[in-house]
Amino acid sequence: MPTASMPGPLPPPQGESTELAARVPQLLEAMRSVGSGLELHPTLDRICETAAALTDARYAAIGVVDEYGRGLADFVHHGVDEGTARRIGRLPDGHQGLLGALIRDPEPVRLPDLTEDPRSCGFPAHHPPMRGFLGVPIRVQGEIFGNLYLTEKRGGGPFSDYDLGMVQVLATEAGIAIGKARLYEAARQRERWIDGSVAVTTALLSGGADDALQVVAEQARRLSGSAAAIVLLPADEGGLEIVAVASDRPSNELGTVVPPESEIVAELLAGQAVFVDDASTDPRTATSLIHGYGPAMLLPLQSHGRVLGSLVTPRARGERPFTETERTLAVQFASQAALALMMAEAQRDRERLAVYEDRDRIARDLHDLVIRRLFATGTMLHGAQRRSLVPEVHEGVGKAVDELDVTIQEIRAAIFALRQSPTEAPSGLRTRVLREINMAAVPLGFKPSHRFVGPVDTVVGDHTGKNLIAALRETLSNAFRHAGATRIDVVVDATVTLPDGSPGVRLSAADDGVGIPENGRRSGLRNLKRRAESLGGDSRHGPGIGENGGGTTVVWEAPH
Template sequence: MTDPRVPRLLEAMRSVGTGLEPDATLERICRTAAELAGARYAALRVLDEEGGGGVSASVTYSVPDGVPDGSPPAHPPTRSFVRAPVRVQGEAFGTLYLAGKRGGGEFSTSDLRMVRVLAAEAGIAIGNARLYEAARRRERWIDGSVAVTTALLSGGDTDDALTVVAEQARRLAEAAAGVVLLPADEGLEIVAVDSDDPEAGKALGVVVPRASPVVERLLAGEAVYVGDAAGDPRMREVNAALARPYGPGMLLPLWSGGRVLGALAIPRAPGARPFTGAERALAARFASQAALALMVAEAQRDREQLAVYEDRDRIARDLHDLVIQRLFATGMTLESVQRGSAVPAVRDGVAKAVEELDTTIQEVRTAVFALQQGPGEAPAGLGTRVLREINMAAVPLGFKPSYRFVGPVDAAVGELTGKNLVAALREALSNAFRHARARRIEVVVDATARLADGTEGVRLTVADDGVGVPEGGRRSGLRNLARRAESLGGSSRLEPGLGAGGAGTTVVWEAPL
C-alpha cells in the first residue's frame, strides 16, 4: 500500500532543492525532515571539511511546543530517535538527527525510509549550494585581485596601494586583520595594516626579525598556515609585532618571478574557525596576483624613472654641448676685446665680465652633474667626478687630456677634500684652455703622496705644453687654487710644463687626506 505521505515527500524534496544559500538550505532540511517525519526535534551536524572528524557547524529545528533549540544531545531525552547520513557527491557531509515523535511512540520504518530519501535529496541540494557558494567566493577573490591590481598600477602612492592589498585580503578572508610586510635588512617590516582595532596602526614600521621561523619560511617562498596562533610558536613574533593576540591565520609570501617581494598576513580573531583548504587556495592565488601586480608596478615605475633620466641626460648634453661652448666662445671674444682695448676701465669691466662667465660655466657644470646623477644616488666617487671634468673639458679644448690615478683615490680621499680637488681641476683645465693654448694636457691624481711636512695627502697635477702663465695676466684663478688648498692645510704651486725646455705650466695642488 502506498504511503499517503509520498506526495508530501515529493513536495518536501522540491522544497529542499530551492535556494542556493548554504545556511538557509541546512535550516530548510531540518524543518522539512521534522515536519515530514512528525518529529518534535531535528538537527544536522556538519562535519569539518578538512576531514579531521570534527564538527564545523550544527543546525537545529524544533516545533513550537517541542524541546528548546540547542545542540543535539549525546543521549536524546526521548525513546524515539532516528538518524540518517547526508552525503555530498559520495562524501560524508554530516548526519541528520530526528527525536521526539509527536503524539508519542516510536518512529516507524516508513519514517526512516522517508528520512533517508530526504537525506539523499539534501545531499544534492547541499552540493549545489556548495558549488554556488564556491563560485561566489571565487568571484569575490577575483574582484579583490582586480582592485589590488588597479591600485598598484594606477601610479598613485605606493603606501596607499599596499593598504588596498591589506584591506582586500582582510575583507575577502573574513579575517580580523590584513597585514603587508616588505623585506628589510633585519627581516620583514610591517608597511600596511587594516584592522578594526585602532591600535593596529602602531605596528607600522615594526620589523619581524629574520631569525624568526615564520620569516625564514616566508623569505624562502613558503606559506605558513596556523590553526591556533595562541599555541603556535611560529606566530609569537608576528603577534608581538602587531601588539595583540590573534587566532588562526595565513602567512603567504608575495612571490613572483623567482623573487619574494614581501609577505601577507591574514589572521582571524582568537577562537575563530581555521581557514579551509578552499580558502587557503584562494588566498594563495590572491597573494600571487598581488605579487605580480607589485612586480609590474615596480617595472612601470622603473620605466618612468628611466624616461626621466633619459630626458635629464638629453638636457645635460644640451647644456654641455651648446650652452657651455657658447659661454666659452663669448669669454674668448671678451678677452680679445680686453687685450685690444687701451682704456683701463674697459679692460677692468671686461675682466669682471669674464670672471662672471667663468662662475656661470661652473654653475652650469654643477647643474649638469646633478642632472646626470639620480636623486637617490650616493655622490659619485672622486675618480668618476675627475673623469667627468676631463670629458667636459675635451669639448672646448678639441682633445681629451690624458689621466692617471695612483692609489685608492675613491676610498682614501674624503668628501670635502675631493670636492675641492675637483674644483681645482676645473680651474686648472679652464686656465689651460683660455690662456695656455695647449695641445697636450696630462692629469694625475695621486692618493699616496707625501706632503712637505711628511703627512699623507692627495696630489693633483695638471701639466700642459702651452705658452705658460703670461706676465701681467689675471691670476685670480691661481689665487682660488691656493685658497682652496690652504683651507684644507695644503698648498698649491706652479712648476715647468710638458713642452720642450719645460715650456708650458704644471699646476700642483695638494691637501692632507
C-alpha cells in the same frame, strides 16, 4: 517433504497507510523546496525548516562535519529563537556526546528519549528541553557532509518509522541540493578571489607602491574573512618589515620588523606557506605579528622562485580554521600579487631609466649648448669692456661678466648632479630629500622649492628619516597625478616640538593645484597618517598656496 512458504511483508495498518499516503505529497513538496536554491547557507536553512515541517518536529539542525572528520565546522539550527541562542552561547563543536558519536559512526539514530542514551552528555544552561531524537547522515557524492538532527516531536510522542523513512529520502535529496550549492559557492568564491587579484594588479600598475600594498592587505582580508591582513617586505637589516595593515582595530605595527631568527620568517623567506590552527598557542608565533589570533595563513609573495615578501591573514580566536579550498585560493592570490609586484617593479625600473636618460640628455644639452653660448657671450662682453671708455659702462659690463661666470659654475654643478647616479649620492636625509625633489621635477615639469630648518642630518633617526622620505615621495606623487600644480614648496623642519612635548621633525608640502575633491580618494592621505601614527606622530592636510587658499598643504610629523 513439503515446506511451508514464508509469508510476505505485512501491509501497514489501515490508519498508518492512510497517513503515509497523505504525507507523500508533503514529501514531494519538501523535496522540491529543498532543491530550489543555489546558495549553501540558505539551502541548509531550508532543509532544516522543511524536515521539521515534514516530521512535525519542534527543532531541527544540520551539523556540517569539518574536512578532517573530527568535529563540526558549522551548525545551522531551526526552532530556537535568537534570544535563546544568545543565552546558550557557543554552538556545539561535535567533539563529544551524541553529536560526536554520529560523526564517528554516521548511521541513522532514532531515540524515544535522548537524555537516557549513554552517549548523551547533557545540555548547556538555557537550552530548551529535548527528548525525542532522530538523526540522519547527509551524503554529498558519497562523502559525509554532515548530519540532520530532529528533536521534540509535537505532541510528545516518539518519531515513527515513517518519519525516519521520509527524512532519509529528504536527506538524499538534500545531499543533491547541497552538492549543487557547494559547486555554486565554490564558483562564486573563485570569482571573488579572481576579482580581488585583478584589483591588486590594477592598483600595483597604476599607483604608488604603498597604496597598492594596502590594497593587497584589504583585498586579502575581505576575501579570506580574516580579522586582519598584514603585508611584509624584506627589511634592510634582515627579517620582514610590516608595510601595510588592514584591520578594524587601530594599528601601530607599521615599520615593525620581525627578526630573521623567527622560525616562521625563515620558512616564509624560503618560499613555504605556513598554516596555523591557533596562533595563540602555536610556539612558532611567539612574536607580536599574529600572537593572540586564532587560525592564520602566512603566505610567501613568491613568483618565479623569487620571494618578494609575505602576506599574513589571521582570524580571531575561536573562529573556524581555513579550509583546503580557502588555502589553495589564498596561495594563488599571493602568487598573483607577487607577479603584479614584479611587473610594477619592472614598470618603475623602466620609468626610472627613462628619467635617467632624460637627465643625461638635459645634461648634454646644458654642456654642449648653454654653457658654450654663455661662454661666447662672456667673451664678447670682455671685448666690449676693453673698448669702452665710459667708466659706468665698463663697471656694468664687468659685473655682467662676473654674473655669467657664476651662472656657468652653477650650471656645471647642475650637470654634475644630473649625471650622478642616486646610488652614488651621500645617504644623509638632506641629500635624500633633494634626490626625491629632483626626481619629481621631471614628471612635474618644474622643480619644487625646498627649505631645511635645523640640523636635519644629525638629529633625525634612520627609521624616522626612511618614513619621512616615503611620505615625501607619496606627497609629490599625489601632486603630480592629481593636483595639476604649477608650484610646490617643501619644508623639512627638525626643530619642532610635538604635542606631547617630544622633539620631532615636520615635513610640509604645499601646492597651488586643484585641491582635494569632495568625493575624491583618500587612500594616499590615509597611508601618510598610518605611517606617521606608527611612529607616534600625526599627519594632516589643509588649504594650499594658490589664490584664495587653493591647492593643498600636507603636514607630516613624527618624533626624531
